[in-house]
Amino acid sequence: MQFLLSLAPAYAEIFLLCMICAILLIDLFLTDQQREWTYVLSLLTLLGCFLITAFADPTNDVEPFSDMLVTDPMASVLKLCIYASVAVVFVYSQSYIRSRDMFRGEFFVLALFATLGMLVMVSGSSMLTLYLGLELLSLSLYAMIALQRDSKQATEAAMKYFVLGALASGMLLYGMSMLYGATGTLDLDIMAEVIGAGEADNTILAFALVFIVAGLGFKLSAVPFHMWVPDVYHGAPTAVTLFIGSAPKLAAFAFVMRLLVSGLGASFLVEQWQWMLIIMAVLSLAIGNITAIAQTNLKRMLAYSAISHMGFLLLGVLSGSPEGYAAAMFYVVVYVLTTLGTFGIMLLLSRDGFEAENLDDYKGLNQRSPWYAALMLLLMFSMAGVPPVVGFYAKLSVLWAVIEAGYVWLAVVAVMFSLIGAFYYLRIVKLMYFDTPQDHAPIVSNAPMRIVLSLNGLAVLGFGTFPGVLMAICAYSVALSL
Amino acid sequence: MNLPILSLVIWTPIFAGLAVLFIGDRNPRAARIIALLGSIAGLLVALPLWCLFDIKTPEFQFVESAPWIAAFNVNYHVGIDGMSLLLILLNCITTVLVIIAGWEVIKERVSQYMAAFLILSGLMNGVFCALDALLFYVFFEATLIPMFIIIGVWGGPNRVYAAVKFFLYTLMGSLLSLVALIYLYNAAGGSFSLLHFYDLPLTLNVQIAIFSAFMLAFAVKVPMWPVHTWLPDAHVEAPTGGSVVLAAVMLKLGGYGFLRLSLPITPDASHELAGFVIALSLLAVVYIGLVALVQADMKKLIAYSSISHMGFVTLGIFIFSVQGIEGAILQMISHGFISAAMFLCVGVLYDRMHTRMIADYGGVVNRMPVFAALFMLFAMANAGLPGTSGFVGEWLVILATMKVSFWYAVLGATTLIFGAAYTLWMYKRVVFGEIANPHVAELNDLSRREFFILAVLALFVLVMGLYPAPFGAVLHESVNEILRLAAPGRKLLIGL
Numbered sequence: 010m011q012f013l014l015s016l017a018p019a020y021a022e023i024f025l026l027c028m029i030c031a032i033l034l035i036d037l038f039l040t041d042q043q044r045e046w047t048y049v050l051s052l053l054t055l056l057g058c059f060l061i062t063a064f065a066d067p068t069n070d071v072e073p074f075s076d077m078l079v080t081d082p083m084a085s086v087l088k089l090c091i092y093a094s095v096a097v098v099f100v101y102s103q104s105y106i107r108s109r110d111m112f113r114g115e116f117f118v119l120a121l122f123a124t125l126g127m128l129v130m131v132s133g134s135s136m137l138t139l140y141l142g143l144e145l146l147s148l149s150l151y152a153m154i155a156l157q158r159d160s161k162q163a164t165e166a167a168m169k170y171f172v173l174g175a176l177a178s179g180m181l182l183y184g185m186s187m188l189y190g191a192t193g194t195l196d197l198d199i200m201a202e203v204i205g206a207g208e209a210d211n212t213i214l215a216f217a218l219v220f221i222v223a224g225l226g227f228k229l230s231a232v233p234f235h236m237w238v239p240d241v242y243h244g245a246p247t248a249v250t251l252f253i254g255s256a257p258k259l260a261a262f263a264f265v266m267r268l269l270v271s272g273l274g275a276s277f278l279v280e281q282w283q284w285m286l287i288i289m290a291v292l293s294l295a296i297g298n299i300t301a302i303a304q305t306n307l308k309r310m311l312a313y314s315a316i317s318h319m320g321f322l323l324l325g326v327l328s329g330s331p332e333g334y335a336a337a338m339f340y341v342v343v344y345v346l347t348t349l350g351t352f353g354i355m356l357l358l359s360r361d362g363f364e365a366e367n368l369d370d371y372k373g374l375n376q377r378s379p380w381y382a383a384l385m386l387l388l389m390f391s392m393a394g395v396p397p398v399v400g401f402y403a404k405l406s407v408l409w410a411v412i413e414a415g416y417v418w419l420a421v422v423a424v425m426f427s428l429i430g431a432f433y434y435l436r437i438v439k440l441m442y443f444d445t446p447q448d449h450a451p452i453v454s455n456a457p458m459r460i461v462l463s464l465n466g467l468a469v470l471g472f473g474t475f476p477g478v479l480m481a482i483c484a485y486s487v488a489l490s491l
Numbered sequence: 492m493n494l495p496i497l498s499l500v501i502w503t504p505i506f507a508g509l510a511v512l513f514i515g516d517r518n519p520r521a522a523r524i525i526a527l528l529g530s531i532a533g534l535l536v537a538l539p540l541w542c543l544f545d546i547k548t549p550e551f552q553f554v555e556s557a558p559w560i561a562a563f564n565v566n567y568h569v570g571i572d573g574m575s576l577l578l579i580l581l582n583c584i585t586t587v588l589v590i591i592a593g594w595e596v597i598k599e600r601v602s603q604y605m606a607a608f609l610i611l612s613g614l615m616n617g618v619f620c621a622l623d624a625l626l627f628y629v630f631f632e633a634t635l636i637p638m639f640i641i642i643g644v645w646g647g648p649n650r651v652y653a654a655v656k657f658f659l660y661t662l663m664g665s666l667l668s669l670v671a672l673i674y675l676y677n678a679a680g681g682s683f684s685l686l687h688f689y690d691l692p693l694t695l696n697v698q699i700a701i702f703s704a705f706m707l708a709f710a711v712k713v714p715m716w717p718v719h720t721w722l723p724d725a726h727v728e729a730p731t732g733g734s735v736v737l738a739a740v741m742l743k744l745g746g747y748g749f750l751r752l753s754l755p756i757t758p759d760a761s762h763e764l765a766g767f768v769i770a771l772s773l774l775a776v777v778y779i780g781l782v783a784l785v786q787a788d789m790k791k792l793i794a795y796s797s798i799s800h801m802g803f804v805t806l807g808i809f810i811f812s813v814q815g816i817e818g819a820i821l822q823m824i825s826h827g828f829i830s831a832a833m834f835l836c837v838g839v840l841y842d843r844m845h846t847r848m849i850a851d852y853g854g855v856v857n858r859m860p861v862f863a864a865l866f867m868l869f870a871m872a873n874a875g876l877p878g879t880s881g882f883v884g885e886w887l888v889i890l891a892t893m894k895v896s897f898w899y900a901v902l903g904a905t906t907l908i909f910g911a912a913y914t915l916w917m918y919k920r921v922v923f924g925e926i927a928n929p930h931v932a933e934l935n936d937l938s939r940r941e942f943f944i945l946a947v948l949a950l951f952v953l954v955m956g957l958y959p960a961p962f963g964a965v966l967h968e969s970v971n972e973i974l975r976l977a978a979p980g981r982k983l984l985i986g987l
Contacts, residue, residue: 281742395662412674431659443650477558481561
């Protein structure tokens with residue numbers, strides 16, 4: 010009993026793992042007509058996890074598995090967001106993967122395994138667990154991209170992602186091993202103490218830091234470690250791109266927080282990684298926004314836009330204050346919300362044998378469906394950071410933190426690049442509203458998708474009108490977790 | 492009497508707009524009627540402001556305040572002074588007229604057209620009411636979205652270029668002011684209240700940086716030379732209603748911003764850089780006046796004339812005297828009526844002939860005498876004829892300028908010559924003379940709907956021109972307060 014109680018912070022992960030195994034087995038006995046059950050079970054699993062995390066005590070001090078996992082309010086909030094976004098991914102992808110012969114148990118099981126990986130990343134308090142979570146996530150993603158095995162593009166994307174991802178994991182591991190050498194521990198809290206006491210060799214720490222930041226940069230898709238992003242976004246089936254572009258960003262944020270802030274948060278180290286992040290952030294903003302303008306494929310455009318958004322996220326992290334971390338967390342939550350909606354529209358417009366991934370496919374959407382065009386309009390303005398939609402407040406809170414940290418010039422650079430960014434989001438609005446449609450096919454979708462997509466779009470407006478709640482949640486959870 | 496009047500003024504049009512959107516295009520007639528009712532409701536809820544406004548106090552009135560983003564001490568804080576009052580009323584009246592003006596002309600996507608104007612109207616009311624800098628910024632930026640759609644969907648052949656240019660220019664201007672506002676937020680110890688900003692001591696260098704950021708935002712909006720180039724494009728491509736709202740109300744956001752933010756928050760920088768702004772204003776008045784003279788397109792001509800007239804506004808503001816600023820505000824209001832009327836007149840012709848080129852017209856008076864008479868009045872008002880509203884503001888500004896410098900006043904006064912030249916010359920070529928071609932010969936005079944709109948505007952132009960006293964009275968205390976806040980050295984922090 011004592012043992013079971015000590016596992017409390019990991020209940021959600023354990024439940025998820027059990028359910029994954031169950032789904033894997035059940036799926037074996039289902040015919041193609043009954044496959045619906047896998048889908049329903051996966052959603053129920055996520056619902057279960059959601060309830061477990063929502064009702065768990067986030068301030069529980071028990072750290073199960075010899076302090077390998079922690080639970081804190083930040084982790085709980087991020088986990089809830091992860092469940093929600095994975096569930097939304099399932100709802101959006103359902104008809105898409107069904108028409109592409111991907112509606113199989115593997116899709117759901119791999120996605121759930123990836124979710125498990127994310128949960129571990131979010132709660133990991135030791136380098137070992139963090140790495141374990143990361144690999145669980147990455148390996149599932151590699152396989153998911155290649156799920157459409159007849160597609161050359163998808164296979165190429167999976168290969169690229171795998172090779173570069175392995176390289177980045179290698180760098181990360183190398184950095185971790187140096188940290189272990191310098192501090193003699195894998196536990197992040199103890200590591201921070203050792204470093205704070207000045208007992209670690211600074212040269213080794215500096216080297217380790219470079220490798221860690223490089224590895225993180227890859228996972229966050231920040232320039233100059235961004236090369237894989239456009240190809241993977243483009244090559245993967247849209248449903249998988251949606252998955253890659255959403256929940257893992259939440260986990261990556263947590264990963265950065267755990268490693269850089271909890272582990273390497275000593276002030277003399279902060280000064281060092283701050284400058285690395287500044288360079289990465291500015292480059293990401295520049296290259297992401299400028300290259301996105303030249304894209305004609307919406308998925309590639311969103312890939313570059315993702316790069317620029319990660320630049321903004323890094324701005325929040327590098328301001329090195331609780332406000333900055335809260336701003337970054339708010340930013341990533343908003344980004345995931347917006348990305349889900351955007352890819353949702355893309356999936357909505359795709360149908361049998363047709364991928365709505367070229368910009369021209371969005372021409373005249375307003376005449377085909379004013380409602381979805383209006384939702385896409387809100388999503389695009391949210392991405393561009395124009396009030397009154399929520400993307401503006403995300404940018405605002407990051408700029409807030411950056412200016413408070415004294416980097417006014419950085420804020421100026423950031424707004425200038427978001428001005429450039431506004432151009433390509435505007436182009437989508439222009440295509441939808443100002444042009445006449447080329448494609449007159451009726452837009453068909455199932456009811457859950459319509460409802461969730463509409464809610465998703467309205468949430469962007471709703472959180473924009475009343476941004477206070479979400480901002481406060483992020484601020485409190487970060488403040489309580491540090 | 493604790494009705495939240497200002498909230499009603501802001502949200503009535505917005506919700507009416509959303510309602511119209513939901514009706515959709517299946518029933519365009521219902522959409523039109525609901526839009527009209529919504530805009531009239533918007534005007535009606537704004538009327539109590541005029542009746543209950545206390546002209547004896549410099550304080551903000553009808554104040555409402557509620558926490559909005561509590562964690563960051565951002566408040567939904569609204570209130571108005573005399574300047575906001577006039578601009579809100581201008582906005583509400585314009586909205587009704589624009590909805591009526593689009594009644595038959597707009598045949599495609601009617602509900603979206605009407606909704607865009609209603610939402611835009613509510614958002615602009617929000618700008619004029621906001622006393623919290625973030626709220627101000629949110630409304631200020633949000634106005635871009637409906638206008639972008641209006642220009643892009645219902646505009647002319649080159650509408651995409653014009654819409655994108657409009658959006659990016661204005662966004663560029665305002666993004667830097669966002670950085671400035673956040674800086675002020677931190678400096679004020681975590682508050683976005685404009686009232687706190689007014690009393691915040693700042694060093695000269697910081698003031699100049701903040702002033703420059705604001706300047707960029709508002710100068711683009713006004714627009715001042717040399718960032719004016721988006722306006723002719725936007726005007727030419729926009730549908731008539733879009734041009735009307737753009738010229739009559741949206742440009743005023745810039746002038747309003749100068750008076751509400753720049754002058755009181757950075758008084759020393761404003762005085763320091765006044766010469767620069769005045770130079771730009773005079774350039775606009777003289778140079779753009781000359782540019783207007785050679786335009787072949789009527790809408791473009793009026794667009795340039797707008798820039799030139801708005802140059803007068805910034806000139807009046809940066810003279811820092813009661814007459815100058817009152818003149819500037821009256822000029823804004825009057826220009827709101829006159830430019831709206833001018834664009835509507837061009838719209839009347841365009842709807843019949845589908846051309847805006849001056850060369851395609853001639854002898855219109857023979858077929859459209861009523862129209863010609865009204866157009867004459869507005870042309871005269873645009874040229875600043877005494878007895879029309881166009882005269883009042885310009886006269887006050889020239890008077891105030893004369894006290895500062897004779898040569899400024901001379902340069903400024905050239906507008907009376909250029910304005911008369913380009914407006915009346917255009918009028919002569921379009922309206923007088925023999926009937927130029929068979930198309931003109933087929934013209935019909937104003938419909939009742941068109942006559943109503945132009946007559947209402949004519950009434951305002953004349954009333955304001957003949958008896959401007961009530962407008963001045965509303966403004967007087969507010970202008971004194973702005974000048975008190977804009978006094979140099981009031982909040983200058985000595986040091987780095």
